[in-house]
Amino acid sequence: MSKEAAYHAACVRADETRAQLAVSAQAAKARIAPARLKQDAVAKITASALDGVAYAAAKAQQRxxxxxxxxxxxxxxxxxxxxxxxxxxxxxxxxxxxxxxxxxxxx
Missing domain, CATH: 1.20.5 (Single alpha-helices involved in coiled-coils or other helix-helix interfaces)
Structure with missing residues (x-):
């Protein structure tokens, strides 16, 4: 492999890695967005409340x-x-x- 071909392959790998980094950065930015964090918190609270209600209902049926x-x-x-x-x-x-x-x- 010539030096020019190796250089060209390295440039292609660098561009691919840069594109992957940009995609990862966008995904991280989307995960820490305030709207997303709020949505996750609401979903967790709702799930916990529903689990608590189901647990209380099961205990009430037992006693x-x-x-x-x-x-x-x-x-x-x-x-x-x-x-x-x-x-x-x-x-x-x-x-x-x-x-x-x-x-x-x-x-």
Whole structure:
């Protein structure tokens, strides 16, 4: 192989390597673009949330009574003030009915 042919082959390899480098740089640039990073983060969060929901649903199917009791306790906890007000009003109402009757019947 002559020196000119070797030089020409080296130039062709250099051009191919330069083109591969440019393609790799574009791919790296596309991977670290803010829109792509945001899209990847949203996809991971969505997948994690769906996995968590599926796991919770599977556990709930295994223990329906425990889940029902926990949900009822949580519901009562959230409604504690309205329930306390209701029972307070009922207590006062029943207490008033008892005191309205006279203790001594003069009749």
């Amino acid at each position: 329906p009574v425990a889940i029902g009791a926990a949900a009822a306790a949580f519901g009562l906890f959230l409604a504690r003030r309205p329930l306390a007000a209701l029972f307070g009003r009922l207590y006062v109402r029943f207490r008033k009915q008892d005191t309205d009757l006279p203790e001594i019947d003069d009749g």
